[in-house]
Each structure stands twice: as structure tokens, then as C-alpha cells.
Amino acid sequence: MKEVNAGALQQASRNLNKAFTNFFNFGFGYPQNKKKKDHHFSFQIPQHCSLDTSISKVLLPKFGWIKVKMHREISKGSLKTITISRTPTGKYYISFLTNDGEKLPEKQEFSHATLIGIDVGVTTFATLSTGEKIDNPKFLKNSLERLKCLQRRVSKKVKGSKNRRKAIYKLTKS
Template sequence: MKAVPLLNFYAKCIYIVKTIDIIMLKAYKYRLYPTGSQKEILLKHIGACRFTYNWALEQKIKAYETDKKHLSRFELQSCLVHELKPENTWLKEVNSQALLNTLINLESAFTRFFREKKGFPRFKSRKVPFQSFQIPQHYVVDFENNTIKLPKIKQPIRAKLHRKFEGKLKTATVSITKTRKFYISVLVDDGKELPETQKFDNNSTLGIDVGVTHFATLSSGKKIDNPKHLKNSIKRLKVLQKRLSKKQKGSQNCDKAKLKVAKLHERIRNQRIDFLHNTSSKLVSENQAIAVESLDVSGMLKSHCLAQSISDVSWSEFFRQLEYKAQWYGKTLLKIGQFEPSSKLCNICGHYNGEMTLADRKWECPDCSTKHDRDINAAINVKKFALQNQNLLNI
């Protein structure tokens, strides 16, 4: 498999988490390098938080079944301190606030279930690739020594603090990946306000039409190639998965084969995220406004013919990055409806070509005889529809 140069993945992972009264909270993600004893304590924290979450979820379910419709977080907190901890003394070896934070997460999960219909909370499993726990306070980030001091761990943990920040420390999330790498994501309130949204017009707006053959087609006529990270590594992935299927479950060879598969999946993911960050940052920095089409990606993934290719291009993650980066830099992200006929409508005269199929990549308008590239025409129409919604298009 040919090596592909990457920018530092975790150096790029700076996400906007939420905006409260135009004040930004940012999360900075760093790689941790704990010693053997520190790994043991971190894993004990993860296991204790998972145990507490499952216990609290079970208590809520039992309370509902016994006609006590609601069991509040504060009641669970009291049971945790006076009942669960005395019965399980090993829980006292981990940070108490990390355990209490799991109750907050469970409460948030139920809130999303009742308000947003996001699905009933599930019991956590140790087999899930991503495991984590949260520390709300009392941790120290030392940029001079490249270490992070966490509660209940005597010695500071060595970390790669490649990017400095200033501000008030909020919640820190420690996680472990399937490839046995530890990371910490530090939420910071830097006190800075979001910049004012810049004015835009027809000339400073860019329309984007995403696709599978080309990752994105711009209204300027430029096409961004689809790197197809998964497809480039699919042969090697199949070989590793076939070897894994032949190993005896629970054996050391099985664990080694699992690790090789996980490392390849992680490599593919890092390549994809790196490409999306570079592309989204460039598009946001070069334009005052960006117009995109709202897509039902989850519905499109039900197509067995295109599901793998759609998952590989990660449209949802691309749109998410465009949205929060536009907020960071005072730009505007415009969205149009998913049912707008952007591909079938001539951007010159407005003729509707209802007979066009997905296989038709080029077509000629019967009214104005304009020859269209399907994707470029769609990108121009996406821009037109978005500006018409904003009443900024000069016709």
C-alpha cells in the first residue's frame, strides 16, 4: 500500500462545540503517552464510568416499570454516593466527578430522546471502538513541559501539546481508540466573540454540488477530485479481514489481527478527515458565502449500490465543517432544499429537462442550445437558488 503524506491528524481536530451568546467554546485534541501504570488508571476510569452509566440507566428503567415515571439525576447521584460506592469500593479509586458526569450524560440522552426523538439510550459496551470519560475540572495543562495533570493520577501524563490556547478550561474528555491510542480533548472558553458576518453578493458567493465521481463541483467550473481513500485501501482491508476471520476468537493471534484491521481503518479515517479539513478551510477562506444543497445522506445510504461510495466521501462531515468554519470567520453558509431541480434545470433559460437520468453527465438545452456539464450546471443552479432565497440575485 502506497504511503500517503498526511498533516498531523489530531493537530487539525479543533471543533466548535457550541455558541452561547456569540462566545465560542473550542475543543483542542491532543495525543497522550501514558506509562503502564497510568494506562491502568485511565482504563479503570473508563470502566467505572461505563459501569455507572449502565447502573443509572437500569435504575431509570426499573423506576419507569414500577410506575415511578421519573428518577431525577439528583436522586441517582444520592444513590451513587450512599449505595453504589459502598457496595463497590473500587469506584472510590477513580475521580468522583467523572462518575457524576456520566449521570449528566445520561440525563442529556433522555432529553434528546423525548425532545428530538433520537432513540432510547442504550447500555454501553466494552466492545465499542470508542471509549471515554470526562473530567469537568481540577486538571492542569502544562505547555512548557508538555504534560497534563489529571485527578487521581500522581504523575503528570506526557502529551503532545502541539497547539497552545488561552482561556478558561472547561470539561476535558479522555478517550482511547481501537488502536490503543489515548487522546484528550480540552474544551476552552477563550472569551472571544464570533466576528460579524461579512456582506456578500453574487460575485463573492460560491455554489457547490457534491458527488461521487468528483468530490465537489464548484460554480466557477472547477472540479475537486474524489480521493477515494477507502477504495484505494479496500484490497488490503479485505486481506486483513479474511485473516481475522480465520483466527480463533479470544486468542492472542485474533487480537493481533484485530489491531491490524483497526490500524488500517484509522489510517483511512485520518486521510479522509485531513482532506476534508484542507478542502473546507480553503473554500471558506476564499469566499464570502457558500451555497450547498441539503441532502438526506442517511436515506441515500440505504442504496446498496452507492452506500460504500457515499460513506467514503463523507458529505455530512464536510457540510458540518463548512458550517462551523463559516461561523469562525464571519462567512455565510447558504442551504437550499434537497428537492430543488438543480441538475435538470438549464441555468441560462430555465428549461426543465425531466427526461434526464443519473447516467446523463452532459446534455444540450433544446431551447437555448447551451451545452451543459451536469455537475457544473447543478453548482450554478445551487448558487442561483440560494441567492434567490436571499433576494440578492440581480437578474
Template sequence: MLKAYKYRMYPTKEQEEKFFQHFGCVRVIYNWALEQKIKTYEQDGKSISRFSLNKMIPELYEDKEWLKDVNSQSLRGATLNLDNAFTRFFREKKGFPKFKSKKNPVQSFSVPQYYKVDFDANKVRLPKIGWVNTKLHRRYTGIEKTATVSKTPTGKFYISILVDDEQELPVKSIFNEKVTVGIDVGIKDFAVLSNGEKIKNPKHLKNSIKRLAVLQRRLSRKQKGSKNKVKARLAVSELHEKIRNQRHDFQHKVSSKLISENQAVALETLNVSGMLKNHCLAQSIADASWSSFVTKLEYKAEWYGKTILRIGQFEPSTKICSVCGFHNGKLTLAVREWKCPECETNHDRDINAAINIKKFALDKQNLIGI
């Protein structure tokens, strides 16, 4: 089972320069490889493999001798990242790979092997860089795979180490109606459960939006290229980082709770990218970050042998009475509570949707009534 462990690094000034040198060289190789792939396809109608590109990298040393100053395996890691980008483009339709810019606030390079981790000394040794002070707050056991060094927009450095703990994923637990929960995500409440529980939406971005607007106005007024502009940009980045950390902390706690308390979780498939085109709700939807929350549920379910059930995007979970099955086609987004004209049951819109999501998911598994 693969797990990633992320640690904060505290490099010296000289080591920071080495980091930036690696960021720049890896970016050059990535852009060069992307250009080669595009040219090869336009001329021959074929794609050039990363192995062929790796064989061509030494030829670049003649004109770009500074490439010799960085870890050669990090350079070859750039071609692997490019291959992965093309795989996402063809399989998941994630968008054609773009050329990387040095102005991008997030920079990274990979270290496939030959790095060392010393937990007792709180240091990590990187090829061509040396021992770097690192806050190794968690120990791990297993086979170390690729490590990735990254820089955030706030100027912080992190290393993420992929570890194979040599353990198999646990067998999926048997589930039934009693140990399954349906979840309806929303904006007013972050998540509503089929058992009637509502999880309040913390709205981290909305709570900080006024302060963010002030900092962005200050940034826009600074002179281009000045030190004050750099300071103002850093202040904006730090607030964005705080919001992101708050959001991830909240989602980790909620997802861990749901996975630990249930054997199966039923979810509705949402077209989030399409919903973000609604300019009236886009900011609130982005603030809730449902896709990130679902991702956390999915990999934690794999870790602990739980099951994620999905229902279709167009299932009428909101408009159907969960008691008698009456379809209320006139229900609008503004209506939060409604009464079924058939069985006269009073429904909370979101709780009713969560119950239906659970029913639809279990019905596909032929587990209704078990």
C-alpha cells in the first residue's frame, strides 16, 4: 500500500539557491520535452517516448552546461511527469499539457532515489544539495519510493516521500442498510446525512473574503517590481494558504469520522465543473470544495476496507418522496421544506435527498430491506 508523508524543510540560503536551480532546470527539460513531443507528432504523426527523450538529454549538456549542476535523475523525472500529464489528457480529458513558467508560484522537482532520511537528526540528504534540516514529525516503515521537493507561494519548502509499507489493502467489509450512510453535499450545510445529522458549512473563504479584498487592493496599488509589491503579494498568498489549510483540516476530520463510523458511504455523482459556470454560486461551490472531500473519502475507504457507493448524476434524489416515491417535479432550489401530497409526510429537502441517495445506491447492490 502506497502512502505519502509530507514534511516541512528548512534549507540554508545556499541550499535554497540549489533548490531554485533544480526548479529551473527541471522546468527547462519539461518544456523542451513537450516541444519535442509536439514537433514529432506534427512531422511524423507519432509520439516520442520518454525513454527516447531521456537518451537525448545528455546532448543538451553541450549548449546548457549548467544542467550538469543538478541531479540528473530529477531531470529525467520531468519527462515522467510529462508522460503522466499526457496520460491524464487522453484518459481523463484533463486538458492538453502546458509549458511551465518560472513565474508559477508553485515549483517542484522529484528525487527518484539516492536520498536519505535521518529521523534522529531531523535531516534529509538530497543528491547535489546535501543534508537539509527537516521537521520529521512522523516516522514511517517500508520501501522509500520517489521524493518530491516543492515550494509554496508563501516561500515554504516541503518534501513529500512516497512509501510502500508492503501491506495489502484490507478486504472490503460486508455492509447492509444499517451500516450505510447516504450523504448529500450542499452549500447551506456542508453535508447532510441520511440519519438526519447536518454538518455545518464553515465557509472559510467567505469568512476571510473582506480581509482578502483589502490585501488584494493593497497589492494592486504597489509599484511593479518594488519590494513592497513582493511583500503585498506574500500577504495575499499567506491568507490563501491559511484558508486552504482550514479547509483541508475540516475535510480530513469529517471524512475520517464518516469512514470510521460506517461500513459504506453512498454519494451522488456531481458535475462540479459544470456547476461552477453558475456565477451566482461559483464562489460558494469552490469554497465547499466537494471534489476534494470526495477524494479524501475514497482513499480513506481504500485504507480501511470500507465501500464507496455512487449513484448517477441525473438521479432525482431531491424531488422524490423517500417514503412513498411520489415525484415532485415542481420543486425549486428555493424550497427547503415540502409536504408530500400523497402520504402527507413533511420533508426537509436535504435529509430527504440523503435518504434517497442511500436507497438508490443500495438498490443497485440489491441490498434494500436486508
């Protein structure tokens, strides 16, 4: 337990408490346990984190300074929470929750003449209330043969084996 950040453990406990509160009070489903083979791992660090954009590093408790690749500017303000997540392909991402101190923008007024209704369907991707139809792009059909091949390879592997994990990794990348 000493190897794990206390803030991350407390945040996990808060998330579990919120899940049970939603279950008992608001009719949500019973909280599910995470499986060992679940590919989406993430945890939150709510405090004692800092970011130095000049050297592109993040200070995390129990980890120290970690080099990061910044994809966009982070707004000036206080850093609230850092969420670290791992994708099925093994890449790690850090998302920052900041408070810039600005007020939320007010709701904009709209007129009913500018509203458009959209009906999403099976045969046509979308039908607008103006009568315009948008065809289904069918992106999956183009790569369906490769997908079938990779799924067949996964189905032939022994469950729990390393080769099956490698085949699933290739399937998630495609």
C-alpha cells in the first residue's frame, strides 16, 4: 500500500461510494467489478500534482517528474485533478482538469425558425427535417475482410494465452 498514492486510493473509494449511492438512490445498475483482462485502466490523482510546461514534465506523487508530450495549451489556472489512462494498445494518456476562474458563458437565445430536426436511421445515416438525406458512409465495410481475418485468429487462440493477447492487440489496432 505504501507504493500507491493515497490520493488515488481515496479517489477510487469516492468513486465506489458514488456508484453505490447512484445504485440505491437513483436506480442505476449495481456497480461492476473491474476484470483483470479489462483493457481500459485509469486512475485519478486529485492533489499534490504540478505541471511545468516549459520543460514538458508533470510531477506526480510516488512517480516523480514524468516527461510528457503536450498536444495543446493548458489554460492558465489551478490544476485540480490529473487522470492517467492506458488504452488497449498500451499507450498512456494524461488529462488535466483545471479551474481557470472564469464564469460559465450564459445560454444563448435561439429562434424556432433556425432549428432542424435530425432522424438517425438504419438505411440512411440521417434525415433532416428539411427533407435532405445523408447516406451512410459505411466505413466498416471497407475494412471488413481484415476485421474478419483478425477476429478468426483471435477465436482460434487459447483463452488467457499470451498469443491471444497479442492477437487481440492487433485487432484493437486495426
